[in-house]
Amino acid sequence: MSSTGYFNIERAIESWFTANFSAPAAIAYENTEFDASGRTFWVALMVNIEEVVRTNLSSNRSRGQTYNGNVTVQIFYEQHTDTGPLATLAGEVYDLFNERRLSTVDPSTTVVMGQPELDKIGATEDGPWHQWNVIVDFTVCNSGGL
Numbered sequence: 001m002s003s004t005g006y007f008n009i010e011r012a013i014e015s016w017f018t019a020n021f022s023a024p025a026a027i028a029y030e031n032t033e034f035d036a037s038g039r040t041f042w043v044a045l046m047v048n049i050e051e052v053v054r055t056n057l058s059s060n061r062s063r064g065q066t067y068n069g070n071v072t073v074q075i076f077y078e079q080h081t082d083t084g085p086l087a088t089l090a091g092e093v094y095d096l097f098n099e100r101r102l103s104t105v106d107p108s109t110t111v112v113m114g115q116p117e118l119d120k121i122g123a124t125e126d127g128p129w130h131q132w133n134v135i136v137d138f139t140v141c142n143s144g145g146l
Contacts, residue, residue, distance in 0.1 A: 009140055010047040012111060013071055016102050017045055023089055025075075036076065036127070041085065043093070044074040067140035071097065071113075076129040086132055090118055093134040106142075113138045 014029060021027065021043075028034035028044040036042055049069035073093045077086040094116045102111040114137040121131040 008106065008109075009049060009067060009069075009111065012102060013047050013138075014045060017071075017073075017096070020096055021092070023092055025089060036129075040081070041075070041077040041089065043076070043089070046072045046074070048072070065142055068137070069140075070135055070137045073097075073134045075132045075134065076124070076127075077132075079123055079128050079130045081130075083130065086130065090132050090134055094118070097134070097136040109140060109142050111138050111140050 010030075018027060023043075026034075026036075026039060026042045028036075028042060030044075030046050034042075034044075047069065048071075049067050051068040053066045053068070075086060075089050075093065077083070077089070097113045097116050099115060100113040102113070103109075116134050116136040119133040119135060121133060123129070124131050
C-alpha cells in the first residue's frame, strides 16, 4: 500500500458502505458539508486509523504494514419518536460490518472487520436528534508483508 494508504482505506470503506447501505437515510461523510434540516433520520460515517504496525524490515515500505482502526456510524433519529426505526437502522449497519472482509483498491490488501458494538448516546445537546453509534474495529492486512 502506498503512502496514501490511509486515504485508500477510508475511500474503500466509504465506497463499500455507500454501495451496500440500503436504508433510505442520507449519509454524511467526514469533512463534507451536510444539511440535516427537514430530515427525520440520517447517518454519519467516520473512519479512524489508530495505528500502523510495520510487520517486516523490507525496504519496500508499502509491504508489511498492518493498519488498525475503527469505523463509527452515527445514527441520528428525530427525538421523541419511536426508537423502532432507529433499532432497525442500527441492525442494518451492524449486519453490514459484522466480521466482513472488504477488498481495497490494492488487490493484495484486505480490510477485516470485527464484531460491531452499539453505543446508545441518547439525546444530542445541539439539535433535535436521538443518537446511537455503531462502532466496529478493523485491521487492514497487506498480504505482501504477511
